[in-house]
Amino acid sequence: MKITLTRTLPLLLSATAATISATPYPTLISRSSPVAFINSLSTALSSKTTKQYNLLTMSSSSSSSFSWSPQQKQTLLSCPTISLRDGTPHPAIGFGTYKVGFVPASASSAVAAVGAGNDAPQRTAEECVRDALDLGYRFFEWLVLHSIISKAAEVGKAIQASGVPREELFLVSKVWTTTIEKGDGAIRAQLEKTLSDLGTTYLDLYLIHWPVPGKHVNAYKTLEKLQSEGKIRNIGVSNYVVEDYQELLDNGISSKPSVNQIEINPFLYRKNTIDYFQQQGVVLQSYRALRDGKAMDHPTLVKIGTVHSKSPAQILGRWCVQHGFVYVPKSVKVERMVENAEVFDFELSGEEMEELDSLTTPEALSAFEALYKKCVNRDTSKDGTMEGVKMNIIVD
Structure with missing residues (x-):
């Protein structure tokens, strides 16, 4: 049975x-x-x-005996897409691997705890990506940090073992602050290592992870060169505020970012910033869409979930999808990978969307501003200082 x-x-x-x-x-x-x-x-x-x-x-650590119907898998294989600037279809849902397998020492203290303990014990990134591939996920995103072994190697092993054709995958990675500071040669070397680990000749999307003061514009221009060489299909940024994006435009870039990956959830819904980027034609990827599992007992999520016979996590995911954001959940547990994907078979009402939109507090916006200022220099020679950090930014 x-x-x-x-x-x-x-x-x-x-x-x-x-x-x-x-x-x-x-x-x-x-x-x-x-x-x-x-x-x-x-x-x-x-x-x-x-x-x-x-x-x-x-077993919660393996998909080998987990029941996942062909119809459910097809939901992921045929999930909606969002068009990038060049018409590239970007899957509306993906699988994030950051902190899957371990929590790096350099992770922000705001997010260093894994899902309030819900996802312990950790499994390897290879195991998790293997399961996600089996379930039908085809968009994968990971980060290479300076102080740890690249997860691309583990992701690559899982991909190669899966037999999924490269053209069916959407692979995304980021350039870490340390590499951004070191410049063109370091960025190229990191990309070559990532491509080798993955066993591919190109990435579908490559992101500048943080707008390192005085360095990120040149790093972006390096990505433009890599794009012209065919090693990157699309270029994007991450954690950029409006002023960072405008700095790129003011310094002669030739190709506008296709994507900005920022934290977006009902508890950090920066509407003015989001509206600006969408008006600029920038697709928004949402990280921490599930808020690291720390809001699953919030009464608004529980109430709306009850109405739709959905979990709080699925309400958060549907909110992202319905707003047109790319939804990038992560989990080390197969049953949660399944749950996270079940967001395309229902719709939130206008009133429910407005209620969720209103959950962002002034305190949350202040916390975001402080974290931004702390992180743009993180792991660089300026770490711990405010040197070059933009002090007046659009926060909301």
């Missing part, structure tokens, strides 16, 4: 002679391991009934 575990779908137990349907168990499944849940359920059944069922146990 087959058991499909999600936090929002009914649990179905099938047998040759009977079918038992139960109501959703969002709290039990989200706070217990799937194996513990099944064990407790089978104990609750009578011994006679239990013998009639071949209960399938599932």
Whole structure:
């Protein structure tokens, strides 16, 4: 028999002679391991009934016995796309690998904890990407830090083992601050290493991770050269405020960024900034779309989720998709990878979208501003200082 575990779908137990349907168990499944849940359920059944069922146990660290229907996989394989400047179709949902496998020492203190403990223990990036590929994810994003082994090697192993054709994938990476500061040669060397690790000759999208003061414009121009050489299909930026983007335009770039990856969720919805970039034709990728799992008990998310028989995570994901942002969730657990993808089969009302839009507080905007100023020099020779940092920026 087959058991499909999600936090929002009914649990179905099938047998040759009977079918038992139960109501959703969002709290039990989200706070217990799937194996513990099944064990407790089978104990609750009578011994006679239990013998009639071949209960399938599932390991939360592998997709090998996880039930994922062809129809559900097709949802990801045929997910909506968003057109970039050159018409390239960018998948509306992807799989982020940052902090999957470990938490780097240089990670921002604001996000260093992994999902409030929900995703511990960690698995390797190779294992997680392998599972995500099996489930139908085709857009993958990762970051190369100066102090750690590139995850591209692990991503590459998973991709090569999957047999998925390169043309079906959308591969994205970023240039870290340390490399940006070192300039053209370091950027080229990092890209060559990434391509080698992945076993590919090009990236679909390459991003400047932070607008390092005095360095990011030249780094962007290096990416333009790499694009002309065919090693990058599209160029983008990350964590750019309006003033950083305008600095690029004022310094003679020849190709405007296709993407800006910034933190976007209902608790950090910077509408004026978002409107500006969208008017500029810049597609917005949302990181921390699920807020590292720290808002799953928020009453507004729970209330709206109840109306749609969806989890708070799915409400956050749908909010991103419905706003036209690229949604980049991550998890080390297969059942959450599945859950995160189930955002295309329902729609939030206008009133619900407005209610979610209103959750950003002045305190959240202040925290964003402080984090921006802290991070633009991070891991560079200016780390810990405000040298060159823009002090007057559009925050909201």
